[in-house]
Amino acid sequence: MARSWLSISPGSPFSLANIPFGIISTQANPLHRPAIAIGDLALDLDKFASNGGFSELPSISQHLAVFSEPTLNDFAALGRNIHHDVRTYIQQILQEDGKYPAVLKDNPQLRDQALLPLPSVQNHLPLKVGDYTDFYVGLNHAYNVGVLFRGPDNALQPNYKHLPIIENPTATPKVPILRPSRKLDIELELAAFVCKPNELGDPIRIDRADEHIFGFVLMNDWSARDVQYWEYVPLGPFTSKNFGTTISPWVVLTDALEPFRTRSRVEDSQHRDGVLPYLREKRADTAYDIRFQVAIQPAGLGADGREIFCTGNARDLLFSFPQLVTHHTVTGCNLNTGDLLASGTISGVKLGTFGSFLEATKNGKEPLALKNGETRTFLQDGDGIIITGAAGNEGHYVGFGECAGVILPVVTYE
Structure with a gap:
C-alpha cells in the first residue's frame, strides 16, 4: 500500500487512500474555500491551485476557478471523471514515491501556505443543498x-x-x-x-x-x-x-x-x-463495508465521558x-x-x-444505563452525539471525521 511523505497517524480517518473534500475557513483567511483532509492537515485547494499546484493535471486547467468557490457544487458538477483525476493527482503529489511529490514536498513556501493544521480550520457546509x-x-x-x-x-x-x-x-x-x-x-x-x-x-x-x-x-x-x-x-x-x-x-x-x-x-x-x-x-x-460508531457525551462531561451508544x-x-x-x-x-x-x-x-x-x-x-450512573430513554439538554464511520484498516482508513451535535435548551416557545 502506498505511503505518504507526510506523517499520518495510523488511526487517522484521512489516510492517503481517502482524500475527502470539504469547505474551510481560517482566522487568517475567513473566506470559505475548498480543501482536502490528509492526516491531521488540510490542504487549502484555493492556495494550492492559485500557485501552480495543478500544473501537471491538464484536465482541470480550464476549471481552476472551482477551487475558489465557497461550496463544492461547481467542482461536483464537473463529473466523476474529473473527480477521479483530481483525487488521483493529489494522491500522487502526497505519495512518497508518487509521480509529482516535488509540486508540494519540494516547494516549502507553498507547503507552508497550503498545508494547514486541522485544528486551525473551521469547517462549513460542503455543498449548497438543494432538495x-x-x-x-x-x-x-x-x-x-x-x-x-x-x-x-x-x-x-x-x-x-x-x-x-x-x-x-x-x-x-x-x-x-x-x-x-x-x-x-x-x-x-x-x-x-x-x-x-x-x-x-x-x-x-x-x-x-x-x-x-x-x-x-x-x-x-x-x-x-x-x-x-x-x-x-x-x-x-x-x-x-x-x-x-x-x-x-x-x-x-x-x-x-x-x-x-x-x-x-x-x-x-x-x-x-x-x-x-x-x-x-x-x-x-x-x-459498502463502512463501520459506524455512535457515542453519547452527557452534559458536563468532556471527551473522556463519551461512551459508545451503538455500532x-x-x-x-x-x-x-x-x-x-x-x-x-x-x-x-x-x-x-x-x-x-x-x-x-x-x-x-x-x-x-x-x-x-x-x-x-x-x-x-x-431506559439505558450510562457509565456515569445516569439513564436515558431519549436525549436530554446538554447531551452530545458524535457519529463516526470508516472503511478499511489501520493506516489506510477511509473515514468521514465526526458528525457531531449538542442538544441546547429551548430558549422560547409560544
Missing part, C-alpha cells in the same frame, strides 16, 4: 420500529422489499400539546450528494446512476418522536424532523469507497425476486444508493447538483446495534 430526500431502506430499523407500533406480524408494509420507500404512517394522532419534545432522538444514516443533474422528464437508468453520485457523508436525522407520533398520519413526519439535520464536514468521494464494495447482508429472495426490472443491478456488490454497518441497507437515485427519478423527477439523498436509519438486529433511541429503549420503556 433533500430521506429514504427508509435500513431493513432492521424498519422492522424494529414496525414491531413497536404494529407487532411482529405486521412490522413491514407489503411493499417494503420491492422498492425504496420514504417513511410510513404508524400511529393514530391524538390532541397535540405545544411544548419542548420529551422524546428527542437520533438516527444514524449515510447520505449521498448528487453531482450530475438530469433533465425534467428524463429518468436515470440504473446502469448510469453511479455517475450521478459525488460522494458520501455521515448524517444524523434528529427526530422528535413525540411530535412525529402525532403528525405521522396522514402525511408523515414534518416538524418532528425539519428542525435540524447534522452531516459530517468532509465528503468521501465515491471512488474512495470502491475498494469496499460488498453484498448487502439483509437482502433475501423476496427482495431479489420482487425488485422491479428498472431497479435491478448487474453487480452483486452493491453495498453499525452500511451493509445493513436493503437498497443501494444507485437504486435510490433511479427510483427517485423514475417518474421524471429532476435531481440537481447538491441534492442530498439519505439512507434512513441504519440498525443491526440486537441491542448495541440499534441506530436510534426509539429502538434501543423500546420507545422509552426500557
Whole structure:
C-alpha cells in the first residue's frame, strides 16, 4: 500500500487512500474555500491551485476557478471523471514515491501556505443543498420500529422489499400539546450528494446512476418522536424532523469507497425476486463495508465521558444508493447538483446495534444505563452525539471525521 511523505497517524480517518473534500475557513483567511483532509492537515485547494499546484493535471486547467468557490457544487458538477483525476493527482503529489511529490514536498513556501493544521480550520457546509430526500431502506430499523407500533406480524408494509420507500404512517394522532419534545432522538444514516443533474422528464437508468453520485457523508436525522407520533398520519413526519439535520464536514468521494464494495447482508429472495426490472443491478456488490460508531457525551462531561451508544454497518441497507437515485427519478423527477439523498436509519438486529433511541429503549420503556450512573430513554439538554464511520484498516482508513451535535435548551416557545 502506498505511503505518504507526510506523517499520518495510523488511526487517522484521512489516510492517503481517502482524500475527502470539504469547505474551510481560517482566522487568517475567513473566506470559505475548498480543501482536502490528509492526516491531521488540510490542504487549502484555493492556495494550492492559485500557485501552480495543478500544473501537471491538464484536465482541470480550464476549471481552476472551482477551487475558489465557497461550496463544492461547481467542482461536483464537473463529473466523476474529473473527480477521479483530481483525487488521483493529489494522491500522487502526497505519495512518497508518487509521480509529482516535488509540486508540494519540494516547494516549502507553498507547503507552508497550503498545508494547514486541522485544528486551525473551521469547517462549513460542503455543498449548497438543494432538495433533500430521506429514504427508509435500513431493513432492521424498519422492522424494529414496525414491531413497536404494529407487532411482529405486521412490522413491514407489503411493499417494503420491492422498492425504496420514504417513511410510513404508524400511529393514530391524538390532541397535540405545544411544548419542548420529551422524546428527542437520533438516527444514524449515510447520505449521498448528487453531482450530475438530469433533465425534467428524463429518468436515470440504473446502469448510469453511479455517475450521478459525488460522494458520501455521515448524517444524523434528529427526530422528535413525540411530535412525529402525532403528525405521522396522514402525511408523515414534518416538524418532528425539519428542525435540524447534522452531516459530517468532509465528503468521501465515491471512488474512495470502491475498494469496499460488498453484498448487502439483509437482502433475501423476496427482495431479489420482487425488485422491479428498472431497479435491478448487474453487480452483486452493491453495498459498502463502512463501520459506524455512535457515542453519547452527557452534559458536563468532556471527551473522556463519551461512551459508545451503538455500532453499525452500511451493509445493513436493503437498497443501494444507485437504486435510490433511479427510483427517485423514475417518474421524471429532476435531481440537481447538491441534492442530498439519505439512507434512513441504519440498525443491526440486537441491542448495541440499534441506530436510534426509539429502538434501543423500546420507545422509552426500557431506559439505558450510562457509565456515569445516569439513564436515558431519549436525549436530554446538554447531551452530545458524535457519529463516526470508516472503511478499511489501520493506516489506510477511509473515514468521514465526526458528525457531531449538542442538544441546547429551548430558549422560547409560544
